Amino acid sequence: MRRSLTVLLLACAALLGAVAPAQAHNVLIGSDPEDGASIASGPERITLTFDQPARQGFAQITLTGPDGTRWEEGKTAVDGAKVSVGVRPLGPAGEYVVGYRILSSDGHPVSGKVAFTLTAAGPGSAQPAAAASASAVPAASGAPAQDPARDPAENPGLSAQAAEAAQNGGAGMAVVWIAAALVLLGGATVVAMRRTRERTEAP
Amino acid sequence: MTAVAERAPEAVAVRRLLTGGLVSGALLAVVVATALGAEEAVPGIELPGPVVAYGLPVLRVLLDLAAVAVVGLSLLPKLLGFDEPERTEPVMRRARPMAVSFAWAWALLALTVIVFQTAELNPGSVPTPGMIAEYVDNVGAGQGMLFSAACALAYAGIGLLAVRFGEKVPAELRILVALFGLLPIPVTGHAVDSVWHDPIMISMELHVMGSAAWTGGLLTVMLLVARDRGLLAEVLPRFSRLASLALAVVTLSGLVNGLATIALTPGTALPGSLLTSEYGLLVVAKTVSVALLVPLAAHIRFRLLPRVERQEATAVAAWAAAELTVMGLAYGVAVALTTATIS
Numbered sequence A: 001m002r003r004s005l006t007v008l009l010l011a012c013a014a015l016l017g018a019v020a021p022a023q024a025h026n027v028l029i030g031s032d033p034e035d036g037a038s039i040a041s042g043p044e045r046i047t048l049t050f051d052q053p054a055r056q057g058f059a060q061i062t063l064t065g066p067d068g069t070r071w072e073e074g075k076t077a078v079d080g081a082k083v084s085v086g087v088r089p090l091g092p093a094g095e096y097v098v099g100y101r102i103l104s105s106d107g108h109p110v111s112g113k114v115a116f117t118l119t120a121a122g123p124g125s126a127q128p129a130a131a132a133s134a135s136a137v138p139a140a141s142g143a144p145a146q147d148p149a150r151d152p153a154e155n156p157g158l159s160a161q162a163a164e165a166a167q168n169g170g171a172g173m174a175v176v177w178i179a180a181a182l183v184l185l186g187g188a189t190v191v192a193m194r195r196t197r198e199r200t201e202a203p
Numbered sequence B: 001m002t003a004v005a006e007r008a009p010e011a012v013a014v015r016r017l018l019t020g021g022l023v024s025g026a027l028l029a030v031v032v033a034t035a036l037g038a039e040e041a042v043p044g045i046e047l048p049g050p051v052v053a054y055g056l057p058v059l060r061v062l063l064d065l066a067a068v069a070v071v072g073l074s075l076l077p078k079l080l081g082f083d084e085p086e087r088t089e090p091v092m093r094r095a096r097p098m099a100v101s102f103a104w105a106w107a108l109l110a111l112t113v114i115v116f117q118t119a120e121l122n123p124g125s126v127p128t129p130g131m132i133a134e135y136v137d138n139v140g141a142g143q144g145m146l147f148s149a150a151c152a153l154a155y156a157g158i159g160l161l162a163v164r165f166g167e168k169v170p171a172e173l174r175i176l177v178a179l180f181g182l183l184p185i186p187v188t189g190h191a192v193d194s195v196w197h198d199p200i201m202i203s204m205e206l207h208v209m210g211s212a213a214w215t216g217g218l219l220t221v222m223l224l225v226a227r228d229r230g231l232l233a234e235v236l237p238r239f240s241r242l243a244s245l246a247l248a249v250v251t252l253s254g255l256v257n258g259l260a261t262i263a264l265t266p267g268t269a270l271p272g273s274l275l276t277s278e279y280g281l282l283v284v285a286k287t288v289s290v291a292l293l294v295p296l297a298a299h300i301r302f303r304l305l306p307r308v309e310r311q312e313a314t315a316v317a318a319w320a321a322a323e324l325t326v327m328g329l330a331y332g333v334a335v336a337l338t339t340a341t342i343s
Helices: A002-019 A129-150 A156-167 A170-201 B002-006 B008-036 B050-080 B085-121 B129-138 B140-168 B171-182 B197-225 B229-264 B272-276 B278-309 B316-339
Strands: A028-032 A045-050 A060-064 A072-079 A082-087 A094-103 A109-118
Touching (some): A028 A109, A045 A060, A045 A094, A170 B085, B008 B197, B008 B316, B050 B140, B050 B197, B050 B229, B050 B316, B085 B129, B085 B197, B085 B229, B140 B171, B197 B316, B229 B278, B272 B278
Antiparallel strands (some): A028 A045, A045 A082
16 A cells, blocks of 8 residues: 555656646737738738747748738748738738648647738739749748757747757657667567567466 | 457457447547537638647547557556565556557647647748747746657656566556656646635646546456456446545546636636536536446446455446546546636
8 A cells, every 4th residue: 555655646747747848729819910800901911820839930920812812921920929921012902811720838739720801902913822822832831940059038948948958869769769768669579579488378 | 368268259349349339439429529610710810720729639649549548557556565476577568558559649749749739830840859849948837748749758768667677666656657657638728827726726637637647447347347347346446546646636626627617717606607618518518427426436336346355247338338428528528618708
């Protein structure tokens, strides 16, 4: 009984160590332009505000026009709880849909959309849309590679951790350790299982 | 071996019913919940393909079930007791290699889940080792899975020692390592950002450990002990005490987690969000499954247990199979719950 209690206490001690890293799920609480807004002239940037900071990297915002053309420009920037992207001068009047997919602070992707209506046609033309949408994809997938360096002030703990991990060989080293452990344990499993089978069959 | 051989067809059928109920319940629930709560298509944003969208939750629930089996098999020596090794040792000789195999499954599933989680964040591309390293470096959910895999591997190592040296390897050590491996799993799920964060996380950990002990204990007792009526008469009352405690802990912590998460998330309000949000509906589904478990568990505890103690023939395994199926459903819903949108 006492040994069981020790186990329980140790497990609880481990709990206290393990609770810290869990983070919450980001929720969109506001946007500029607002969802459902009608505006006369196109915004320069689209900014989405979440209830808590989003993770660096993996964030992606797109703006799709009334005829399916794309209007966002440049990379999606994460500044704490605000995630924003530049917008080219908008073209035809109608409904524009902002689509987003960000990495929530709990590590889950969170996606959704916000729509606004442009009441008066702007000066922009849809021509570079193909180029914009083509560049958006590599920008999004390229972003994570640079993110620890891009904004060290944003999450000093994380980037320090990443730097430390990089010094030790990072996840690459962990993979080697895991692979070695797998091989060792796998061999031991095969040997032990064979032996028990022999032992149980022998008598 | 002769006793087993005599009752072999019946025993095999019951074993299929027990594991089949748990696994199919879990898979059914997770696929249905995933289909209902799929990420909505957003114009201009590429979403993960069906292989990742369905593969990840299915792997996650299989991971949970492997961990449940490991926890259950670790608890078995404590439930059997150490006083009569000549009666309990044959059971343990079958349990120990099973525990090692399930620990392997747990570790490999956890590593595969990391690959799928990386793929989920990078839709439209097959994850490269670099992307996976990036993911594990940056995201707590990846580190949690890696820690869980490491614990499962450590368990496999200790389990091998137990296969070789028997109960000289302390049962408590195996229980401890198995529970350690469970700890990071809730970290990969939801939490809320508030002063209540730590209490809610502790309640979540209790929920995970309680449900693993309950489900795993029931599964292993029914699979490995039920055929020996004399042994079952001693083991089931012991397990029953553990199960009553687990039922209380799981119900209470589950309600606390679900309701607190909804109450503390901006843009949601109780009780309305219980029926309007995906998260709320899944919380309701889990509450319903506990409500189904209570009469099943009570039937075993109050009607069948006295007869099991008198070593009479009972349909306890069939009732346990029904209970395990409902538990499987709850596990499936739980996996969907960890990534469901709250608002």
